Amino acid sequence: MLYSMTGYGEAYCQDENLSIGVELRAVNNRYLKVQLRGPETHQALEPEFEKVIRKAVRRGTIQVHLRLQRKRNTGEFQIQVEALRGYLRQLQDLGQELKLGPKLVENLAGQLLMLPGVIPEDAPVGKLLEEDWPRIEIMLQRALEKFQAMRVTEGQWMASELLALKEGIAGHLERIRGLALQAVEGYRDRLLERVRGLLRESGATINPADLIREVAVFAERADIAEEIVRLGSHLEQFAMALKEVESPGRKLEFLVQEMARETNTMGSKAPDVEISREVVEIKGGLERIRELIQNVE
Incomplete structure (x- = not known):
């Protein structure tokens, strides 16, 4: 089964004291990376988020957006009068000692609420994390x-697209298989016709063994039978990988790399224009596959 490396999910809840929102967004990455964005007090929970996410996700950059809103009772803001008076x-x-004006003293008095002991402090961060995490x-x-x-x-959509592309490449490969046999025969016929024409003009003779040797050299140089077999094998492995239980992103990347290598070799050895055209079509299909599997886990 294929899993896309991109996705989105969200969940929210609210009770009398706390509202919680969690959003997950993912983009491509060769490895797993979890990034937590939320209140500064809760950044220490990033390892806990990663533990949970790692059980379900193997690759990708996961951005976690944590939103918290805590409702506070008026009693939590009761001023400690004695501390403020002091x-x-x-x-x-x-x-009086510094002969400050009454207006300045009045302005400074507003800052006294920020001093220790005037308003009860929030619960320690560690306690908040322990209470909020469940x-x-x-x-x-x-x-x-x-x-x-x-x-x-x-992932299901990508699997169907990849399978269709694989079938298209297999069709081009089958045509190359037939064209490869015809190419050697065609070269032999063209060579014979050319030699016969020269012999008629010059009246010379040619050793048939030399002609056979020339055709054999061409056939060996243009032989792409091994490349055809290997590319066919890679296509079969590719189709099987699409059905695996675990998302096979890395395996698909390797197989595409191998298929591209065999295709390039066929292109360089192609003895026929028609074969070259089919090779170009295969390269186009492989490029489309490569684009898709960049998003496969």
Whole structure:
């Protein structure tokens, strides 16, 4: 089964105290890379996200968008009056000592709310992560399910496209197989006709063994039988790989590389214009396959 390396999934939930949103987006990458974007307080959860994602995804850059909104009770903002009074007294005393104007002292008084002990501090980050992660993980799993479903759907489409391209290449290869046999026979006939014409004009004779040797040299130089067999074998392996349970992206990349090598060799040895045309068609099909499998996990 093919899995696309691109996909999207999202999940959201909300209760009385916390709303959570998780979005997953993926782009191509030869390896797995997880990037967490969210509140600074929760960046330490990136390894936990990667552990969960790695169980389902093998390759690609996965961008995780984490959105958190915490509802706070008014009681959490109760001012510690005694602490504030203490700071204010010190500020007023300092104002008198330094002969600061009342307006300046009044402006500075607004900054006292930021001083330690005036408003209770938030819970420690470690405690927040410990409390939030179980609910975040549930949303991550739900987003991952949608993400995987999209990757499978796109993978099925790519598999059908790749299979059609493979069949097209196989058709061109079969035509090359027939043309290769005709090419040697055609060369022999053209050579014989040319030699007969020269003999008629000059009245000379030629040793039949020399003619046979020339045809044999051409046949050996233009022999693409091995390339045809190997390319056919690679095409069969390619079709089998498309049916594997595990997504075979790397194997497909290797097979396309090998098929391109055999095709280039056939092109360089092609003894016939028609064979060259078929080789060009095969190269076009392989290029389209190469583009598609760049997105296969």
